[in-house]
Amino acid sequence: MSLSQSPRGATVAVIGGGATGLSAGWWLAREGVDVVVLDRGIIGWGASGRNGGGCSHHFSPLFVEEQRLWPQMDGLLGYPTEFQAKRIRIAYDEHQLELYGRAVRNAARQGFASTLLDAREVLEMVPLAGEDAVGGYFYDFGGHANPHRTVQAYAWAMQDLGGRVMQHTSVRGFRRAGGRVIGVMTDQGEIECDQVVIAAGPATGRLAAMLDLDVPMVAARAEMIVTEPLPLMPIGGVDGNGLYGRQTLRGNLAYGGGPHEWIEFGEAAGPPSSTPLMANIAGRLARMFPRAAHARIIRSWAGIIENTPDGRPILDKPEATGNVVIATLSSIGFGLSPASGRAICDLVLRGACGFADISSFSLSRFRRLEADWQSLQGWRETVTG
Ligand SMILES: Cc1cc2nc3c(=O)[nH]c(=O)nc-3n(C[C@H](O)[C@H](O)[C@H](O)COP(=O)(O)OP(=O)(O)OC[C@H]3O[C@@H](n4cnc5c(N)ncnc54)[C@H](O)[C@@H]3O)c2cc1C
Numbered sequence: 001m002s003l004s005q006s007p008r009g010a011t012v013a014v015i016g017g018g019a020t021g022l023s024a025g026w027w028l029a030r031e032g033v034d035v036v037v038l039d040r041g042i043i044g045w046g047a048s049g050r051n052g053g054g055c056s057h058h059f060s061p062l063f064v065e066e067q068r069l070w071p072q073m074d075g076l077l078g079y080p081t082e083f084q085a086k087r088i089r090i091a092y093d094e095h096q097l098e099l100y101g102r103a104v105r106n107a108a109r110q111g112f113a114s115t116l117l118d119a120r121e122v123l124e125m126v127p128l129a130g131e132d133a134v135g136g137y138f139y140d141f142g143g144h145a146n147p148h149r150t151v152q153a154y155a156w157a158m159q160d161l162g163g164r165v166m167q168h169t170s171v172r173g174f175r176r177a178g179g180r181v182i183g184v185m186t187d188q189g190e191i192e193c194d195q196v197v198i199a200a201g202p203a204t205g206r207l208a209a210m211l212d213l214d215v216p217m218v219a220a221r222a223e224m225i226v227t228e229p230l231p232l233m234p235i236g237g238v239d240g241n242g243l244y245g246r247q248t249l250r251g252n253l254a255y256g257g258g259p260h261e262w263i264e265f266g267e268a269a270g271p272p273s274s275t276p277l278m279a280n281i282a283g284r285l286a287r288m289f290p291r292a293a294h295a296r297i298i299r300s301w302a303g304i305i306e307n308t309p310d311g312r313p314i315l316d317k318p319e320a321t322g323n324v325v326i327a328t329l330s331s332i333g334f335g336l337s338p339a340s341g342r343a344i345c346d347l348v349l350r351g352a353c354g355f356a357d358i359s360s361f362s363l364s365r366f367r368r369l370e371a372d373w374q375s376l377q378g379w380r381e382t383v384t385g
Pocket residue numbers: 015016017018019020021038039040041042043044045046047048049050051052053054055169170171172199200201202203207222223224244245256269302303304305306327328329330331332333334335336
């Protein structure tokens with residue numbers, strides 16, 4: 001019996017039902033591949049359902065594909081992601097405005113336009129903003145989407161194409177033969193497979209270590225707050241004052257942004273949010289949007305961000321294991337997910353990404369990493385997750 005006919009097997013087993021794993025599963029299912037996505041909990045319960053929804057990663061080799069795909073995603077998936085195009089970044093002093101210019105020039109080199117805004121134009125375009133902004137930039141690219149809707153859309157679209165999701169299925173190890181993985185061991189039994197994708201967010205390093213692969217990464221806790229609904233602004237994606245986030249279609253402001261706390265990553269998908277950090281974010285949000293300072297905070301949460309030593313994703317199929325793709329996105333995985341899923345699909349089926357040069361995402365770049373890199377970076381846990 002072929003693996004695809006076995007209820008306990010699949011051609012490709014994807015570990016992790018976040019945006020990365022589900023997008024990869026969807027791209028694979030589009031190619032007619034029998035794929036199962038395994039998650040130890042509920043899909044999207046990790047960072048993929050807890051993030052700011054931003055989709056504007058101009059410094060990534062996947063940027064052009066990110067920008068090409070997002071405006072099409074609702075149509076391609078057949079379910080809404082609530083993607084809203086364009087973004088505005090507000091500056092509070094001239095130095096900050098000058099620094100933003102670097103991002104603008106980088107995007108321009110790749111064919112994406114931005115417009116410099118003076119203080120008056122910021123007020124016109126961002127009705128909730130205040131008088132102390134010195135200016136900003138309007139990005140004629142990028143945007144934001146609803147993380148929950150997007151994760152669900154990937155899962156439904158993949159299932160429509162025959163892909164499967166197994167929730168509450170925790171991967172505990174691997175069965176290997178001839179240097180390849182032939183089975184994924186879970187608390188629900190073994191899933192036989194031809195290929196494996198490890199897209200388990202902050203748990204990716206721990207799972208890869210079971211295959212003798214050293215994937216250096218650490219976890220950090222980040223928080224977000226949500227206000228009650230406010231009148232809709234023309235552009236819902238406004239960053240500034242160290243904050244990232246979006247205005248939802250209902251009008252809520254959903255915002256987060258440092259300080260991130262380094263944590264020892266445990267089993268929890270998201271530790272509880274802390275009142276001091278909530279107050280910090282709320283204070284900065286009130287400065288960015290003084291006309292929303294009266295709004296009540298109705299929700300908050302914490303999420304765990306996966307981080308590699310250089311802050312760039314690892315998307316690679318290391319030679320040592322042959323049929324295993326490592327996929328960890330290092331804190332920018334939501335926005336990149338349409339493109340990263342496609343890249344992972346290429347790595348699984350063809351051994352290389354066919355639409356972008358992702359050589360800078362190889363695992364081998366960390367070959368000569370100092371053993372105590374975490375201490376050198378000062379990335380030691382401050383709280384326990
Ligand atoms: C507060 C916050 C704000 C953010 N803002 C943005 C933003 O605006 N834009 C952006 O692009 N990115 C943002 N990010 C980062 C982004 O959310 C992540 O990079 C992205 O969601 C990672 O997706 P993932 O699928 O790789 O991992 P995850 O979403 O972490 O999913 C991994 C999944 O693997 C599962 N898993 C783990 N171990 C096992 C196991 N042993 N067996 C089975 N399943 C397992 C988990 O249950 C989880 O569902 C933010 C993150 C946070 C926390």
